[in-house]
Each structure stands twice: as structure tokens, then as C-alpha cells.
């Protein structure tokens with residue numbers, strides 16, 4: 001008889017706090033699907049699940065690269081023509097002090113790599129609350145204690161500066177900005193970027209500016225579509241890594257292409273940049289043939305963006321109208337990306353709200369507590385990518401659910 005190991009194989013304890021609410025809800029959805037129902041997915045930020053199509057010319061570029069034999073390992077930082085195109089993009093964003101650029105397997109890898117290359121045990125980085133859950137997951141993985149600062153819902157979800165000042169420690173190495181924001185859809189104001197820059201200068205912080213949605217800016221209710229402002233353009237001297245990628249702006253989330261743009265004082269950022277390159281080499285390279293689509297994407301026709309923003313504006317307006325007309329729901333109007341983060345006034349947790357909503361109305365949104373949120377508040381995140389007809393049906397279901405479950409006092 002072969003000897004088999006019988007003791008349970010446990011996962012590392014440092015993973016205990018890793019949350020990925022978006023996928024965790026899938027178990028509840030599976031229950032509902034097993035009962036023969038169709039679930040309306042307003043939970044995953046993948047435009048390709050809806051009526052959005054990848055621009056054909058970038059598919060062609062990637063396919064051509066495969067046919068041309070670009071199927072081996074790429075240089076660790078990325079292929080030269082992609083790096084040059086990303087530098088061009090940085091210039092268009094107004095970033096004048098670019099010190100380095102590198103390509104990664106999605107912004108997910110940029111996040112992991114940039115945090116891993118910076119933070120020692122006992123140090124911390126400031127992350128927004130609510131946040132995109134990858135940040136806290138990477139910090140958990142590294143055994144780094146979370147240090148979250150609040151976004152202020154009463155100030156269009158701007159970072160709450162007094163809270164940042166309170167949370168800063170002598171061991172804080174960086175601050176994360178997500179702009180446009182997931183999950184709130186908010187944009188950082190120019191004034192706020194200046195204030196964060198000032199704070200970073202005073203406390204020697206690196207700024208991680210996640211700008212993956214920078215081309216998906218929507219006009220406000222007055223039609224004002226102030227363009228996106230890159231943090232690194234406002235603060236050319238501050239050590240900053242701007243995160244960008246193809247997933248959202250160019251509708252190829254499955255290709256896993258992202259990048260980092262390093263800017264700031266050259267001497268100050270040099271040792272850290274070398275650390276990043278050590279990790280870039282250790283993981284060999286990002287996806288190779290897809291890198292050939294970066295230049296045509298960034299420098300070629302941008303027509304698809306006009307259509308994407310047109311659809312998103314109409315769906316955002318519909319979403320906002322629904323939030324404004326539904327009892328117990330209120331929402332800061334999203335200005336970017338494709339997320340809304342309404343507040344709900346209910347006598348139970350938003351996690352129960354979301355799970356029961358899936359069970360009873362077969363509509364899937366994500367609970368605010370899955371993104372971290374100010375204690376005592378309840379929210380849910382809507383992905384407003386589906387077409388108007390689907391959204392209308394989903395919102396009717398949610399309104400009905402709220403009406404029946406929480407009769408008005």
C-alpha cells in the first residue's frame with residue numbers, strides 16, 4: 001500500500017484577510033443557476049461580456065505577431081516599440097519627467113510588482129477605502145498590515161485628507177490613488193491632486209496612481225467633461241508610478257497587458273526602479289505577441305472610445321436617475337469608468353442584501369463591505385455596462401426587492 005498524506009493541507013494564515021467579494025458571490029449565483037434561473041450580472045467589470053467589441057486593428061496586430069513568430073519570451077521590461085508607445089502616451093498625459101516604463105501582465109501585475117519591490121516588513125502603504133480589492137490582497141500576501149484611508153462620500157468621494165494625515169506613520173512608504181475610481185466612479189479633483197502631491201513631498205511617499213480607466217471619462221450633469229488629470233503631470237518631481245493598461249480602454253481584459261510609468265526626481269527614484277527591474281527579470285516577461293498591439297492601440301484610431309463613452313454616458317444617466325428615484329438609495333454620480341456605488345439605508349448588512357437579491361431577483365451586484373467601506377455605512381457596487389433594456393429590468397428587480405424587504409417606516 002502506498003503511504004498517503006492524511007493531514008489537511010492548510011493555506012497560509014496570511015491569506016485569511018484576502019477578500020475577493022466579486023468572485024465569492026459566485027457560489028450564491030451558482031445555487032440560483034442550478035435552480036434553472038438566469039442571473040443578471042451587474043458584478044464584473046468586463047465590457048466584453050456586453051455589447052462592446054475589441055477594435056479589429058489591435059486584434060490583427062496581435063495575430064500578426066503570433067504568425068510572425070513572436071511567440072518566445074519577450075525582453076523582461078517589454079518590447080522596444082511598446083515601450084516607446086507608452087512613453088508617447090505618458091507625454092500625451094502631460095507627464096514630463098518619465099524615468100522608466102515597463103510592460104506587465106495586466107495592471108494586476110504592475111500593482112503586485114510595484115508594492116513588492118517597495119515595502120519591507122513593518123512598513124505600510126496607504127490604500128483607499130473603499131478600494132479595488134487587489135491592493136489589500138497583495139498587502140495580505142506580503143504580510144503587510146492594511147492602512148486604509150477613507151474616501152469622503154460627502155465630497156464626491158475625494159480622499160479624506162485629515163484621515164490620511166491621521167493614518168500616516170513613520171513607516172508609511174506610499175499612497176495609492178485610484179483615479180478614475182473603482183468602485184465609486186469618482187474623479188480626483190485638480191486641487192486634491194495638488195494636496196496629495198504636497199503630502200507626498202512632506203512625507204517622502206511614493207504615489208501609485210492607478211489610471212487604468214483614464215480614457216473612460218463621462219460628462220457631469222451640466223455636460224462638463226473636464227478631461228482626466230494624471231497625478232504625475234501635476235507633480236513631476238514626486239516619485240510616482242502611473243498604472244495604465246489595455247484591459248478597459250482598449251477592451252481586451254483577457255490579454256493581460258498593463259504597464260507602469262515611473263516619474264519624479266531621477267536620483268530619488270533610481271534605486272527603487274532597479275528593484276522593480278529585478279522582479280521584472282525574475283518573472284521573465286509579460287505576454288509577448290499581445291505587446292505588439294500596444295503601439296497600434298495607443299497611436300492608431302481611437303474611434304471605439306467615442307462609441308464606448310456614448311454608451312456609458314447613457315447607461316450612467318439611467319443608473320443615476322434610478323438611484324435618485326428609488327427609496328433608501330442615493331448615489332454620487334459617477335464621472336469615470338463604469339461603476340456606481342450607491343448608498344443604501346437598510347437595517348441589515350449589505351452582504352445579506354446582495355445575497356438575498358441574487359436569490360430572490362437573480363440580479364448580481366457586489367456589497368460595499370467587499371471593497372472595504374466606512375464602518376456603519378452600507379453600499380453596493382453596480383457595473384453599468386449592460387444595455388439599457390437589461391439595466392432597466394435589473395433596476396426594476398432591485399427596486400421591487402427593496403420595497404418588499406424594507407417596507408417604508
Ligand SMILES: Cc1ncc(COP(=O)(O)O)c(C=O)c1O
Nearest residue numbers: 106107108132182212245247258
Ligand atoms: C482599479 C483597477 N486597477 C487594476 C485592475 C486590474 O486590471 P488588469 O486587467 O489590467 O489587470 C482593475 C480591474 O478591474 C481595476 O479596476
